[in-house]
Amino acid sequence: MGSLSSRLLRPGDAVAGGGGGGRGGKRKRGGAEGPGDSEGEAEREERLLTTPRRKKMKSTSKYIYQTLFLNGENSDIKICALGEEWNLHKIYLCQSGYFSSMFSGSWKESSMSTIELEIPDQNIDVEALQVAFGSLYRDDVLIIPSRVVALLAAACMLQLDDLIQQCGETMKETINAKTVCGYYNSAGTYGLESVKKKCLEWLLNNLMTHQSVKLLKELSINIVKELISSPDLVVMQVEMDVYTVLKKWLFLQLVPSWNGSLKQLLTEADAWFANHRREDNISFLESEQGKVFQSVFTHLRLQYIINDLASARIIERDALIPTGWLSSVYKQQWFAMLRAEQDNDVGPQEINEEEVEGNSMRCGRKLAKDGHYCWRWTGFNFGFDLLVTYTNHYIIFKRNTLDQPCSGSVSLQPQRNVAFRLRLASFDSSGKVICSRTTGYQILTLRKDQEQIVLDCRLLVFPLYISCNFLYTSPQRKADSEALPEHLET
Incomplete structure (x- = not known):
């Protein structure tokens, strides 16, 4: 039947019926040809005879599906499962890896006219088997998102690679708050790593x-x-x-x-x-x-x-x-503060992605609509008072030292570094990313009260979600981390 394609069936969709070719309008009868009509009757007849006409024939795929699958005509094998029977054909079943191995080997089923299938997977039901068997007799299949996990389970058992792929595509297209956990678990069970990755991305964002x-x-x-x-x-x-x-x-x-x-x-x-x-x-x-x-x-x-x-x-x-966890973190932060104050730690000197990813401060903000915004994230940041501004479609970082009041201590070192990654994204109503932009991991060196544009936000839509990773101090020294529990070491 060739490669299988799928159509996503959503509520309210209707399956259109086939129709024959329509009749064209009648030629208007008139009197004798006017003096301006130079085309002769013979030429018109010749043109009618040589002009091709396209007529819609009854689909071969639909005929096969109706006659062989639904009606079971000329069936040479009966499949029984979950209390139901299907009159099918070995030549079509051999598209399935499951049945191909069964019929081509020395299995006793290869010579049987009736086969009882054991269904060990509780996700598989009669409806899923009906769609899976039917997919062997047609070029496309309608996949209802609420039924996709059951169909995937049946496709995996029967080793229908094309149908498995189509189920995966349907799942990726319909990830939302109601489906994401079920899809993630099913993707793990049935080996769809790309679906699992998409679900994880959705959860990270939402x-x-x-x-x-x-x-x-x-x-x-x-x-x-x-x-x-x-x-x-x-x-x-x-x-x-x-x-x-x-x-x-x-x-x-x-x-x-x-x-x-x-x-x-x-x-x-x-x-x-x-x-x-x-x-x-x-x-x-x-x-x-x-x-x-x-x-x-x-x-x-x-x-x-x-x-x-x-x-x-x-x-x-x-x-x-546990208090032991907290004590270790307080000690870790105390050494970091001493390094910043007494050892003139100016911050990260080079990008170590593993270091930034594992130890950076994660923070974010939602901008509901376009406008002018300025904010800082609360907390002690070792004297680095970072102001973030959104204005005229740009994100600007400023190292505030003397210009704006600050509730905590401010570093007066001539220069300070910060490792960062800034990401912006917009989402649709189902939580999918519409558009996004990122700076990637960078190191920014700022003098006192210096500001710098870090990202152009044009072409993004609101509401806008801003997600940041920051690392204000250089990597922790070995001597400082000797007493830390394993899960807190860098």
Whole structure:
């Protein structure tokens, strides 16, 4: 039947029926030819005889599908599965790797006229088998997104490579908040790495920007671990917000029956953890109930949470994080501050992507509409007061020293470096990226009160999501990290 193509069937779509060729309008009868008509009757007849006419014939593919598959005419084998029977044809079934091996080898089924199929995969149902068998008799197949996982399971069992590919394309086209977790898990089960990658990209872009109770409930420990450890996680606004999302997610994993609104979720989570706080100073993650979640929370970049007083107080109050983790991070930040103050650390000297990706501050902001904006991300940044401005479709970084008031200490070193990556993106209603732009990883050297354009935002659409990675200090020295636990070492 040739290569298989798919058509995505969405609600409201109708399948058009075939029609015959339409009749043309009648030639208007008239009297004798006027003096201006120089074409003779013989020439007109000759032209009619030599002009080709296109007539739509009944599709061979449709005929085969209707007569052989649906009607089962001239069937030479019966397939039985899940209480249903299909009268099929070996010559068509051999397009399937599963049946090709069965019929060409020394299997007893090669000579049988009726075959009972065992279906070990619970994702496969009768409807999925009907579509999968039918795809062997036609050139295209209608794939309903809500049925794609079942169809993928059937296609994988029957080793229908073209259909597997079409299922994968359909999944990539229809990723949204309702489908992403199911697609991710199915892609892992059935080996569709490109689909799994697309789902992960969607989650990195939308976990923080488009939260929902349902989505947080569906996220497994392994998915969340991969998201939280990624430098590509789009964070709104700072790392403390990553912790807050994790706290909501953790509560929903522990109390999956909770069905309140997203607005109520944080309050309910805080109240639950307050009621379960231990009196022996053991953190929740060290308890029997919490140990299984430690591998997720180790990927929090705690150094960018404890650098803000309000955030540090919340971390201490919640008592989710082991005190040993926090003590090590405080020590790490103390050495970083001493290097900046006493050892004249001017910041990163060269781009080490692994270093920046694993240790950079993740932060972001949403611009709802075009205009003029200026902001800074809160926290102690070793005397580097970075102001970010969006104006006239440009993003500008400024090292503020004396021009603007600052609530903390400001470095007066003549020059300071910052390693950074800036990404801008716009999303459609389903969370897919419409357009994006990035600076890639760079090092910016700024003198006191110097500003510099870092990205041209023209041709991007609003609302605009800005995601940044920053590293203000040079890599941690070996002597400073000797006492750090393994998960905090650079």
